[in-house]
Amino acid sequence: MTDFFQEDLVSLHKKLVNKEITAVDLAKAALDKAEHAQKDVNAYITLDRQGALKRAAEIDAAGIDADNIFSGIPLAVKDNIVTKGLRTTAASHILDNFVPIYDAAVMEKLNKLGLVVIGKTNMDEFAMGGSTETSFFGKTANAWDHTKVPGGSSGGSAAAVASGLIPFALGSDTGGSIRQPAAFNGIVGLKPTYGRVSRWGLIAFGSSLDQIGPLTRTVKDNARVLSVIAGKDPRDTTSEDSPVPDFLANIEGGVKGLRVGVPKEYFAKGIDDDVKATIKKAIAKFEELGAVVDEVSLPHSRYGIAAYYILASSEASSNLQRFDGIRYGYSARQEGQTLEDLYVKTRSEGFGPEVKRRIMLGTFALSAGFYDAYFKKAAQVRTLIVSDFTKVFQDHDLILGPTTTSTAFDLGSEDDDPVKMYMNDLLTIPVNLAGLPGMSINAGFANHLPVGLQIIGRPFDESTIYRAAYAFEQATKLYEQHPEVSF
Amino acid sequence: MSNSLPREDAAHVAQLAKLHFSDQQLDVLTGQLASILDLVETLNEVDTEGVEPTYTVSNNVNVLREDLAVKSGQKAALLANAPETQDGQIKVPAIIDEES
Numbered sequence: 256m257t258d259f260f261q262e263d264l265v266s267l268h269k270k271l272v273n274k275e276i277t278a279v280d281l282a283k284a285a286l287d288k289a290e291h292a293q294k295d296v297n298a299y300i301t302l303d304r305q306g307a308l309k310r311a312a313e314i315d316a317a318g319i320d321a322d323n324i325f326s327g328i329p330l331a332v333k334d335n336i337v338t339k340g341l342r343t344t345a346a347s348h349i350l351d352n353f354v355p356i357y358d359a360a361v362m363e364k365l366n367k368l369g370l371v372v373i374g375k376t377n378m379d380e381f382a383m384g385g386s387t388e389t390s391f392f393g394k395t396a397n398a399w400d401h402t403k404v405p406g407g408s409s410g411g412s413a414a415a416v417a418s419g420l421i422p423f424a425l426g427s428d429t430g431g432s433i434r435q436p437a438a439f440n441g442i443v444g445l446k447p448t449y450g451r452v453s454r455w456g457l458i459a460f461g462s463s464l465d466q467i468g469p470l471t472r473t474v475k476d477n478a479r480v481l482s483v484i485a486g487k488d489p490r491d492t493t494s495e496d497s498p499v500p501d502f503l504a505n506i507e508g509g510v511k512g513l514r515v516g517v518p519k520e521y522f523a524k525g526i527d528d529d530v531k532a533t534i535k536k537a538i539a540k541f542e543e544l545g546a547v548v549d550e551v552s553l554p555h556s557r558y559g560i561a562a563y564y565i566l567a568s569s570e571a572s573s574n575l576q577r578f579d580g581i582r583y584g585y586s587a588r589q590e591g592q593t594l595e596d597l598y599v600k601t602r603s604e605g606f607g608p609e610v611k612r613r614i615m616l617g618t619f620a621l622s623a624g625f626y627d628a629y630f631k632k633a634a635q636v637r638t639l640i641v642s643d644f645t646k647v648f649q650d651h652d653l654i655l656g657p658t659t660t661s662t663a664f665d666l667g668s669e670d671d672d673p674v675k676m677y678m679n680d681l682l683t684i685p686v687n688l689a690g691l692p693g694m695s696i697n698a699g700f701a702n703h704l705p706v707g708l709q710i711i712g713r714p715f716d717e718s719t720i721y722r723a724a725y726a727f728e729q730a731t732k733l734y735e736q737h738p739e740v741s742f
Numbered sequence: 743m744s745n746s747l748p749r750e751d752a753a754h755v756a757q758l759a760k761l762h763f764s765d766q767q768l769d770v771l772t773g774q775l776a777s778i779l780d781l782v783e784t785l786n787e788v789d790t791e792g793v794e795p796t797y798t799v800s801n802n803v804n805v806l807r808e809d810l811a812v813k814s815g816q817k818a819a820l821l822a823n824a825p826e827t828q829d830g831q832i833k834v835p836a837i838i839d840e841e842s
Contacts (some may be wrong), residue, residue: 356819356822356823450799450800463797463799463800492802495800495802558785558787560781561784561785564782565782579760581825581834582832583823584823586825592835593835594834594835594837597834602760603761611771612771612778614759615755615761615771619747619755619775629782631795632786634795635795636785636788636790637795637796638790638794639788639793673778674777677778677781688796690800
């Protein structure tokens with residue numbers, strides 16, 4: 256059976272073109288591994304054996320396209336990205352029977368290239384959470400230690416890639432939901448610039464923050480995936496008409512002369528000492544490779560979480576109004592009830608506790624009398640956070656720091672304390688508020704668990720992030736280390 | 743714990759959000775929301791006098807298109823996701839309560 260730990264997109268493509276393997280072989284391997292790992296990892300909500308094998312057979316019959324590296328490659332998709340004819344739940348009871356009638360914009364692009372969707376990955380309900388524990392479909396486990404969280408909300412996607420179940424997966428990032436699980440699982444996760452990738456067909460959480468991005472084992476694979484999902488989409492009016500460069504073109508350019516800022520706030524109290532030490536070592540490696548590193552300040556970043564929970568929850572409370580038991584999804588219908596009864600009963604039974612908490616917070620922040628004190632205030636602080644980044648990027652090409660405040664924590668350990676859970680996103684949230692691109696790449700290990708290095712770039716400058724990440728990856732070869740599992 | 747969210751306010755917000763909570767659930771939720779609001783109160787440390795709010799980082803202000811009706815030809819597929827249908831339409835409970 257194909258060992259995805261030993262492969263990347265180039266090597267898989269070569270084997271497909273040389274007919275050493277078929278698309279059906281790859282789909283079977285991915286499905287078998289996924290099924291075998293479900294008990295321990297629970298990375299998937301839905302597996303599509305029938306659909307995936309049929310599609311792979313069609314691609315084999317048509318012939319692998321030697322000029323298209325994605326031809327016949329399997330992938331996994333976070334379950335908040337709609338897939339035509341394949342159940343899409345957002346990990347919520349309220350959508351547990353929902354079968355979309357169209358594909359998200361990113362899926363249209365990937366399907367056109369002959370990729371094979373194996374299944375839909377587990378996540379926090381409506382992407383609200385930092386540990387994939389709020390899913391209606393059970394918790395996912397960390398790839399390196401099954402007693403730890405995989406991070407969230409793209410925990411299923413990250414655990415699937417890091418466990419060697421799939422070559423790559425799609426996730427979404429509203430406050431760190433690609434980077435944080437990438438960090439906890441020791442893989443490469445990129446949140447593109449806001450507007451870089453169409454959100455059409457992504458089940459909305461915080462519309463001014465959400466962005467779809469790739470989770471991969473290697474930096475080059477990540478760049479390859481972004482190259483094909485990026486671009487303007489007229490159906491998403493916030494997608495930008497910015498040229499999509501070839502992200503691989505300068506990826507081997509090295510970091511010599513790159514000006515790197517390291518925010519002192521990213522090493523403040525509350526960040527685990529082992530994480531700090533691992534990241535400092537990683538930054539020293541950048542200096543060794545020729546980057547010019549100096550300390551900078553993002554003075555308002557500590558207010559990011561407070562601003563984020565007001566803004567994201569307000570947007571969520573509005574976005575989630577559409578779930579009412581009328582047109583699709585779970586419906587708590589009873590004899591003799593009124594429309595209002597139906598709304599309330601459906602939503603009360605269909606949403607889980609974390610989603611309800613955020614709807615309540617958002618509704619409160621937007622309600623009469625509180626709007627200025629909460630929503631507007633948070634949006635003003637957002638301006639200051641954006642401005643902090645703008646200042647640093649006037650004379651720096653990149654910002655480096657830890658992705659998370661700690662390594663993966665124990666499953667169940669933060670269940671009852673929402674504020675403690677929210678603090679986990681301290682270092683990733685400011686990037687979403689500013690709409691910047693940010694990546695997490697494995698920086699090394701602390702207590703046998705991966706530590707994520709966060710690389711933040713200027714708007715639409717994912718190329719420089721990839722260049723730096725590739726230099727570090729090649730200098731450390733950390734991607735060659737993977738969990739000792741056999742699926 | 744903060745007193746920033748009285749229980750009756752939480753009950754009112756639940757009504758606005760079209761959510762129902764038992765008394766016990768509302769007690770727990772009020773406490774949790776109060777601690778979240780305590781965290782949010784830290785925003786008051788920041789001087790935002792004269793600072794313009796940022797609601798989106800998108801450069802697009804208005805995006806307009808022709809108001810054209812397009813037939814998707816997907817009525818049957820759309821209705822297949824609806825919890826209850828009748829005569830090719832989505833069925834909803836009565837909007838007007840006849841007893842009141």
